[in-house]
Amino acid sequence: xxxxxxxxxxxxxxxxxxxxxFLLARGYVVHGVSRRISLPSTDHLKALRAGTNLxxxxxxxxxxxxxxxxxxxxxxxxxxxxxxPSLPPSSxxxxxxxxxxxGTQRLLDAVRLHDATGRLRLFxxxxxxxxxxxxxxxxxxxxAPRPDSALGVARLQARWMVAQARERHGMHASSGILxxxxxxxxxxxxxSQYILQGVAALAEGSAGPVLLADLDxxxxxxxxxxxxxxxxxxxxxxxxxxxxxxxxxxxPLREMVRRVFAHFGTELGWRGAGRLEAGxxxxxxxxxxxxxxxxxxxxxxxxxxxxARAELGWQPSITLEEGLAELVRSR
Numbered sequence: 001x002x003x004x005x006x007x008x009x010x011x012x013x014x015x016x017x018x019x020x021x022f023l024l025a026r027g028y029v030v031h032g033v034s035r036r037i038s039l040p041s042t043d044h045l046k047a048l049r050a051g052t053n054l055x056x057x058x059x060x061x062x063x064x065x066x067x068x069x070x071x072x073x074x075x076x077x078x079x080x081x082x083x084x085p086s087l088p089p090s091s092x093x094x095x096x097x098x099x100x101x102x103g104t105q106r107l108l109d110a111v112r113l114h115d116a117t118g119r120l121r122l123f124x125x126x127x128x129x130x131x132x133x134x135x136x137x138x139x140x141x142x143x144a145p146r147p148d149s150a151l152g153v154a155r156l157q158a159r160w161m162v163a164q165a166r167e168r169h170g171m172h173a174s175s176g177i178l179x180x181x182x183x184x185x186x187x188x189x190x191x192s193q194y195i196l197q198g199v200a201a202l203a204e205g206s207a208g209p210v211l212l213a214d215l216d217x218x219x220x221x222x223x224x225x226x227x228x229x230x231x232x233x234x235x236x237x238x239x240x241x242x243x244x245x246x247x248x249x250x251x252p253l254r255e256m257v258r259r260v261f262a263h264f265g266t267e268l269g270w271r272g273a274g275r276l277e278a279g280x281x282x283x284x285x286x287x288x289x290x291x292x293x294x295x296x297x298x299x300x301x302x303x304x305x306x307x308a309r310a311e312l313g314w315q316p317s318i319t320l321e322e323g324l325a326e327l328v329r330s331r
Contacts, residue, residue, distance in 0.1 A: 003027050003028060003029050003053070004027070004028050004029070004077050004078065005028065005029045005030075005031065005074060005075060005076045005077050005078075006023050006028050006029070006030050006031070006076055006077065006078045006079070006080065007030075007031045007032075007033065007070065007071070007074045007076035007078070007079045007080070008020055008023075008030060008031070008032045008033065008080045008082060009033045009059070009061065009079070009080065009081045009082060009083045009107065010033070010034070010081070010082035010083035010084065010125075011030075011032025011033060011034055011056070011082075012032075012034040013082060013083075013084065014182075014224050015082045015125065015178075015181075015224050015227065015228065016032065016034075016080075016082045017224075018224035018225050018227070018228040019080060019082065019224075019228040019231060019232070020032060020054060021225075021228075022225070022228040022229060022232060023232065024053055024054060026232075028053070029053045029055075030053060030054050030055070031054075031055045031056075031057060031070070031073070031074035031076065032054065032055070032056050032057065033056075033057050033058075033059040033070055033083075034056065034057075034058065034059070035058070035059075035060055055074070057070045057073065057074070061081075061083050061099055061103030061104070061106055061107060062098055062099060062102075062103060062106070063106075064106045064109060064110055067106060067107055067110035068110050068113060068114060071110055071111070071114040071115075072114065076120065077119075077120065077121065078120070078121050078122075078123070078235050079107070079111060079120060079121070079122045079123070080122075080123045080125075080231060080235075081104065081107055081122065081123065081124050081125060082125045083099065083100075083103065083125075084099070084100065084125070085099060085100070085151065093150035096150045096151050096154050097150060097153070097154050097157075099154075100151065100154035100155060100157075100158055101153075101154040101157035101158050101161070104124060104157075104158035104161050104162065105158075105161050107122075108122070108161060108162070108165045108171070108173070111171070112165075112169060112171070118169075118170055118171065118172075119172075120172070121172040121173075121174075121235045121240070122162075122165075122171065122172065122173040122174070122235075123173075123174055123175075123176060123231050123234055123235055124158060124159070124162045124173065124174065124175045124176070125175075125176055125178055125231075126155050126158060126159045126162075126175040126176060126177045126178065126242075127151070127152075127155045127177065127178050128177060128178065128179045128180070128301045128303060129147065129149055129151045129152035129155050130145045130147050130152045130153075130155045130156040130159065130177075131143060131145055131146060131147070131152070131301075132145075132146040132147055132148040132149075132152060133148065133300060137302070138246075138302040138303060138304035139177070139179075139244060139246075139301075139302065139303050139304060140244060140304045140306070140307070141177070141241075141242045141243065141244055141307055158175075159175045159177075159242065162174070162175045163175070163242070166240055171240075172235070172240045173240055174234045174235065174237075174240040174241055174242065174243065175242045175243075176227070176230065176231055176234060176242075176243055176245050177242060177243065177244045177245065177303070178227060178245050179220040179222060179244070179245065179246040179247070179301055179302075179303035180219050180220055180221060180222065180301055181221070181222035181223055181224050181226075181227055181247070182221065182222075182223070182224075182323060182327065191253075192256075192327060195210065195212075195256065195257060195260055196260060196327055196328065196331070198210035198211075199257075199260045199261055199264055200264065200331055202264075202266075202288060203264040203265075203266070208286075208287065208288055209278075209279070209287050209288050209289055209290045210257070210279075210288065210289050210290070211289075211290055211291075211292040211295035212253065212257070212289060212290075212291060212292070212295050213291070213292065213293055213294070213295045214253065214291075215252065215253050215254040215257070215277065215289075215291065216252050216253070216254065217252065217253050217300045217301075218250050218251070218252050218253075218300045218301075218302060219250070219251060219252075219253060219256070219300070219301050220246045220247055220248070220249065220250050220301055220302055220303050221247060221249050221250075221251055221256065221320045221323065222245070222246065222247035222249070222316060222318075223247070223316070223318035223322075223323045225318060226247065226316035226317060226318050227245050227316075229314065230243070230245045230308055230312060230314045230316075231245075233312040233313065233314055234312060237311070237312070241311075243305070243307055243308040243311075243312065244303045244304060244305050244307065244308060245303070245305055245308055245314075246302070246303025246304065246305040247305075247316045247318075248303075248305065248316070249316075249319065249320050250302055251320060254270070254279075256320070256324070257279065257289060258279075259320070259321065259324050260324060260327075260328070261279075261288065263324060263325065263328040264328070266281055266283075266288070267281070267282040267283065268280070268281065268282065268288060268289070269281075269282040275291055275293075276291075277291060278290050278291065
């Protein structure tokens with residue numbers, strides 16, 4: 001029996017790495033695309049390449065020709081587009097638009113040109129950013145988008161492009177609306193990495209404190225390994241569609257910060273109120289966390305994955321505590 005073949009755009013990121021590991025364990029031949037395939041950008045994939053079923057290609061969503069060449073070489077049954085900006089998404093809006101929005105359209109065009117039979121299946125990684133700061137109401141597939149950032153606008157455009165390809169051209173193309181998820185492979189500018197590095201620096205003697213914009217923003221904290229399974233399940237369905245992927249584990253940012261400090265042996269307590277609230281070491285009184293409107297923060301992001309759980313049979317299994325322990329061990 002011929003092994004299924006998957007092509008992962010953005011394999012070097014945390015989601016691409018998790019998905020590659022998941023698919024290889026299920027007997028897939030995996031082809032991965034990255035802007036840079038030289039070390040150290042793909043060094044973490046070395047263990048996965050020990051066998052012969054993982055192949056890396058240099059490519060870019062900004063170049064239609066490179067996408068067509070990779071599709072021709074890989075001959076995939078499934079394509080997963082997990083590419084995203086490597087820099088903080090607010091920094092260079094026109095590059096975000098070119099990669100996320102126009103890049104998705106180039107990939108859809110390349111798939112249509114390559115696959116005249118229409119049998120190839122495509123997953124598009126969308127994101128909660130298209131809903132802006134959403135408030136306290138959990139987001140579903142039917143929630144009206146209200147993007148308030150360049151990345152949010154680009155994610156929304158990409159989702160609409162996938163829907164158009166599905167409805168007008170009959171493509172088996174699905175969008176996964178991913179809510180926050182973290183691992184040791186999170187981007188350096190990710191909030192989880194910022195907090196981890198700040199707490200670790202304090203533990204090693206830094207003057208500190210960790211600066212955060214908002215302690216009460218509620219976040220859905222998932223894990224890439226759980227989301228990788230959901231992506232795969234989406235492409236095994238007879239009918240494509242959009243699915244919110246959220247863990248359902250909602251915690252305020254202050255809770256995540258407290259737990260990270262606990263992993264470093266420090267019990268954190270809160271003093272003050274409003275903008276003057278701050279986190280102190282319970283044992284020594286040392287100032288460890290301080291509010292600063294200009295510091296990194298988190299918008300409230302709550303997702304309702306009822307549809308994914310019902311139609312895909314998906315059930316996330318990795319808890320926040322397990323994910324944080326993994327983050328701390330990765331240092």
